[in-house]
Amino acid sequence: MSSIRIVRPRRFLLASAALTSLAAADMPAALAQQAGQSLPPVEVSPPQSRKQAKPPARDAASGRRATARRPVAVAAVAKPVAPNAAVPTPLNSNAVAESASRLGLTVRQTPATVEVISAETMREQGYRTVSDVAQGAVGVTAGDNPAEPSAFSMRGFTNSQINTLYNGIKIGPQNMTSRIMDTANLEAVEILKGPASLISGEGAAGGAINFVTKQPHTGPIRNEADFSYDSLNSFRAHYGSGGSTNVQGLDYRFDVSRSSLNGFADDTNTKTFDVSGQLNYRISDSLKVWGAIEYREDRGKAYWGAPLVPVAFSSSHATAGIVSGTYVSNSNGTNLGPVTIDDRTLNTNYNVLDNRNVAQEVWLRGGFELKLAPDLTLKSQAYAYGAERSWFNNEVEAFNATTNTVDRSRFYVAHSQRLVGNITDLTWDSNIAGLDNRLVTTLSSSYLDFVRPGAANFPGDSVDLVDPDRGFYGLLTTKEQTARIDNEALSFEDRLKLTRTFALIGGLRVEHIGLDRNSTDVVGLENAGFPFPKSWAPVTGRIGYTWEAVPGLTFFSQYATGADISANNIFLLGPTQPLDLTTARTYETGVKHVLWDNRAEWSFSAYDIVRKNVYAAAGGQTLNIAGRQDSKGVELAGSIRPIEPLRLWGNIAYVDARYADYDFVGGSFSGNTPPNVPRIVANAGASWRFLTPWPVEIGITGRHVGDRTNSDANTVTMNAYTVGDLYAFVDIPKAVFNAVDQARLTFRVRNFTDKHYAIWGDPFYPDQVLLGAPRTYEISAAFKW
Structure with missing residues (x-):
């Protein structure tokens, strides 16, 4: 890390916006020039590979079913397309992940571990929320803790150590801004592992997860509708439409979805509503403009978990296999001794009756893509985002070993967030010494x-x-905190092909981060130490290579760095605590292999990550300085279709994550494992398709998650668990519904063994853990026409 002098934030923002305006203002001149001679069409595909992959020797219907993780439909996505992207591969390595590189590279051409989970895979696997999607990925776990919904863990890092992006844009710290999101309006979810500051900016120590909304395509209008209902009385509904309009060059996409997901705990639910739309206008072969808008809201009555209870108190009601270990309450200080989850509390909701979790979000995005010359392309987008969020709950549920009751504590917080920004890319294709x-x-x-x-x-x-008397929130007294973050960055990313099979890929990012905080008391007076400003200028980057040793077999390695603002919550860090940047670096190497005429694919990676100046949750809304975190691991994924009706897939990840130099007054957590980090995560699935006049497919998926802890102290273990789902669907021929091209009915059993397990623990609230959902049954229908 080094310091670099950068222009002031607002000047930089205005300059960036002015560049977009200038390019837009110059469009008429560009168009006038085209009247005499049109420029070639915009082509942003990566360089041609050495050998074109051979298409699968199967009919269209079976080819559509050839993958475990089906790639995004290329014709329907307005993004760079690789030459082989139309050919499906079992692990979707022909997809382009813009959150992993701005060079338009496919997953297989990127010197990093990347997964792209398509809308078709989400539908087939029954992924209803983005947390479901993450749990199907290699080595990723997730938990919808209501304080930090859609929280993720991968490669030993959790929460805001992983950047959450929306169409490539970061909106703020993950643990403050993320919400439960339905997958209906998403085209894909991209998962980039390891430090990723080069692409997504500060905050990406563990990686980045990018949610890509459905986008317009050029061609006939296609419509789709989806409906589902389950045994908890949950329902989902979605309608989408997109294609070319009667206006030459104008394409559109529109989606609207609504869901009501009921929890297994008493009086808990989450209701979502999402409307998104985008227009693409191809003015000429060299110029495209576009605009997008999205409104999203979620409203819920939250479940905050089950309290840890002494085994001696629960006696015959003590459960086995959910938690183990001993615990001294962080909230009331009583010694609970060996702990368990009481089986009488598996469905109990300790939240107050008037609780609520609410969020409303609005996105505005727009930009252009202009071919300045055959080898020069300018792209720019401006965006604005606004959000209103509020939490009004009882959040602490701490068993008191002295009174044998559950001590509760209320909490309220709200957000009013505004974000504006601009991203401008200039792509230059050239030839250096051949x-x-x-x-x-x-x-x-x-x-x-x-x-x-x-x-x-x-x-x-x-x-x-x-039998808790849930009661009401009671008297509320408020105070206010503010934070302003300026962020400006200049980055370069380059790919040089030394041979037809060997490429060097690297990049550098120079960034300015400015933080300005204030805090007032209940009467509006500034608290001691406030306001205070702080700024940083980190330099981060990546250098790596890819080598296609034989057609389809690609080796890669990389060294990458990342940086983020100290602490996982910008409002918890006190003005007297050190305000240094947290930095990370990774070494990674691996191989990606597609073979057997695209019917099989596997990948392997090994990595070593070090993160320094780590801040960790200490419980009770406080932070400790953890010094350093080391994380080493391996990941393996594969998918194969040995015969036409059968498909097999699986993945496994092992990570050893440890704190170092984590000393504080009264003790040390050096050598301990961070919360919510299992050593082993594995997924597997199999399906068989009966090629009958009404094609039927049956399938099973399984997931194993190893032991995890719920706090840095590592005294309580959330025990390992294995769960499985069953599904069966039938594709109804078009002859049955003439107006519908594709119709599918699906029946699914989630957690078919009815396993009781702990899915997540909030280290700020270590007196309780969140339990996983029991067995549920679901029926759904999907139509395309």
Whole structure:
């Protein structure tokens, strides 16, 4: 890391926006020039590979079923397309992940571990929320803890150590901005492993997860509708439409979805509503403009988990296999001794009756893509985002070993967030000494304004363990905190092909981060130490290679660095605590192999990550300085179709994540494992398709997650668990519904063994753990026409 002098934030933002405006203002001149001679069409595909993959020798219907992770439909996605992208591969390595590289590379051409999970895979595997999607990926776990919904863990890192992106844009720290999101409006979910500051900016120590909304395609209008209902009385509905309009060059996409997902705990649910739309207008072969808008909201009555209870107290009601270990309450200080989850609390909701979790979000995005010359392309987009969020709950559920009751504590917080920004890319394809080269220069800037009213008092009470009187929130007194973050970055990414099979890929990012915080008391007076500003100028990057040793077999390695603002919550870090950047670096190597006429594919990677100046949750909304975190591991994934009706797939990840130099007054956590990090995560699935007049497919999927801890102290273990799902679907021929091209009915059993397990633990609330959902049954229908 080094410091570099950068222009002031607002000037930089204005300059970036002015570049977009200038290019837009110059469009008429560009068009006038085209009147005499049109420029060639925009082509942003990666360089041609040495050998074109041979298409599968199967009919169209069976070819559509050839993959375990089906790639995004290329014709329907307005993004760079690789030459072989139309050929499906079992692990989707022909898909282009823009969150992993701005060079337009496919997954197989990128010197990093990347997964792209398509909309078709989400539908087939029954992924209803983005947390479901993440849990099907290699080595990723997720938990919808209501304080930090859609929280993820991978490669030993969790929460805001993983960047959450929306169409490639970061909106703020994950643990403050993410929400439960339905998958209906998504085209794909991209998962990039390891430090990723080069592409997505500060915050990406463990990687980045990018949610890509459905986009327009050129061609006939296609419509789709989906419906589902389950045994918890949950329902989902979605309608989408897209294609070319009667206006030459104008394509559209529109989606609307609604869901009501009921929880297994008493009086819990999450309701979502999402409307998204985008217009692409191809003015000429060299110029495209576009605009997009999205409104999203979720409203829920939250489940905050089951309290840890002494085994001695629960006696015959103590459960086995959910948690183990001993615990001294972080909340009330009583010694619980060996702990368990009482089987009388598996469905108990300890939240107050008037609880609520609410969020409303609005996105505005727009930009252009202009071919300045045959080898020079300019792309730019401006965006604006606004969100209102609020939490009004009882959040602490701590068993008191002295009174044998559950001590509760209320919490309230709200967000009013505004974000504006611009990202501009200039892509130059050139030839250096006879070698193909592509360089992308990116200029980006954003301005984030965060206002956070929060509770100044925390009403509390005690209730019975088995039959709690839930009551109401009570008196609320508030105070306010604010934070403003300026972010400006200049980055370069380059790919040089030294031979037809060997390429060097690297990049450098110079970034300015400015943080300005304030905090007031209940009467509006500034607290001691506030306001305070702080700024950083990290330099991060990546250098790596890819080598296609034989057609389809690609080796890769990389060294990458990342940086993020200290602490996993910008409002918890005190003005007297050190305000240094947290930095990370990774070494990674691996192989990606597609073979057997694209009927089989596997990948392997090994990595070593070090993150320094780590801040960790200490419980009770406080932070400890953890010094350093080391994470080493391997990941293996594969998929194969040995015969036409049978498909097999699986993945496994092993990680050894440890704290180092984690010393504090009263003890040390050096050598301990971070919370919610299992050593082993494995997924597997198999399906068989009966090629009858009404094609039927049956399948089974399984997931194993190893032991995890719920706090840095590592005294309580959330025990390993294995769960499985069953599904069967039938494709109804078009002759049955003449107006519908494709119709599918699906029946699914989730957690068919009805396993009781702990899925997540919040280290800020270590007195309780979140339990996984029991067995549920679901029926769904999907139509395309």
